[in-house]
Amino acid sequence: MGSEDLTLRLQPRGKPLPNLPGEITVSAAASIDDIYAAVAKKTNYPIHRLRITRSDSSHLQPSATTTVSAANLFDGSSLFIKDLGPQIAWRTVYFIEYLGPLLIHPLTFYLLRPLLYTYLPYPFSPSLPPSTPPTTTQSTLCAMITAHFIKRELETLFVHRFSAATMPAANIVKNSAYYWTLGGAMLAYTLYYPTTVETASYLYYPGIAVWLFAQASNASAHLTLRNLRRPGSRDRGIPTGYGFGMVTCPNYSFEVLGWVCVAVVAGLSVPAFGFALFGAVIQAKWAMDRERRYRKEFGEKYKKKRWVLIPFVV
Missing domain, CATH: 3.10.20.90 (Phosphatidylinositol 3-kinase Catalytic Subunit; Chain A, domain 1)
Structure with missing residues (x-):
């Protein structure tokens, strides 16, 4: 024309x-x-x-x-x-989401434990004074969770490239609730209660080792996704490489694996497993949506995946 x-x-x-x-x-x-x-x-x-x-x-x-x-x-x-x-930048949304648990866990562990368990005693633990020193297992759990969310914040600031610039500002409370309430307050309350029980070494050390693997693998997947999009663009590409040959969203897969490891290090904690399962359900839906989008957008160029999150499961 x-x-x-x-x-x-x-x-x-x-x-x-x-x-x-x-x-x-x-x-x-x-x-x-x-x-x-x-x-x-x-x-x-x-x-x-x-x-x-x-x-x-x-x-x-x-x-x-x-x-x-x-x-x-x-x-x-x-x-x-x-x-x-009114809109808010997605980078800001992510930063606020992860800031909650990043602050809640160390604050609960290092400052609030005596006060918290004085007024909200944990019903499934022995009657120990709130001033009971934390165990080595609990110290490790706090370090793992804090390190995880520091990683997430650094990825938000320096790795992620977003296809959509903003979202409605009113959604920030809903989006943050999962991390602040479940990943923050609920996990902190159920992991740092007064106890003298340490996790068995056959769970503790393998759990930490696999958790480190999951964190590194998750970071690798995020870097792969980042490199599909030029700075400031809305480019979409087909991700390939480590993890992407078996499932649609290995970044979600390794995220779920990391939280399962937290539950294992916590001595097979039921609340921690519950948090991992809840996150897996949410991320499975996101991964299914992503698989449908890839198939629609790229057609025959895209190699369809049978599993979107966990091989041989979903």
Whole structure:
């Protein structure tokens, strides 16, 4: 179509948007990102707060490379603009999620144990005074969990590249609840209670060794995923290499394995196993969604996986 100008009609979807013009004029050679930028400028809304859909309700995906003509938009095409509400960056979301347990575990272990178990005694432990010194096993568990979440924060800051820049700010409480309540408060309360029992060496040492393997493998998978996307882009690619030949999301697989190891080091702790299982169910759903997306997006180029999370299980 060359570079002639096209007029696109704009309508709000949902509540009215102040200052939204009835139409904008763009070049047929302009990118979809240019449309978002033009609408953002007219409405004074941040780009990431806007969702633009076509008349058939399909999402007009932001793209710096897809042109207006390539997106099958023509002179007089209608676009619908939705205000997604206040947004928060995904990197910030991850940082806040992991910050909870990163603070809760060492604070509980080093500062709050006597006070916590004075007022909330652990019902399944012997009647020991809250001032009972922590065991070596408990010290190891606190170090493992704290190290895990330090790793997650470092990956959030320096490794992960996100396909979506933001999410609704109102979702931050829901997204953080899993880590702050279950991975933070619940695990800390059930792992650091007054006890003199140490985990048997046949569980303790293999558990630590496999946990170290899981952490390193999880980091490797995250680096593989990072390298699929150029900085600042929304590139999607097919991950290959270590772990990806057997399951769709080995990063999730090694995450689950790491938490199973925590439960083993804790002496086969039922609450810790429960946390690992709960996380496995959530991540299995995410992995299934990812497998479906890969099959749809890449077609015959993608080698379909039978297992998405745990080989021979799911």
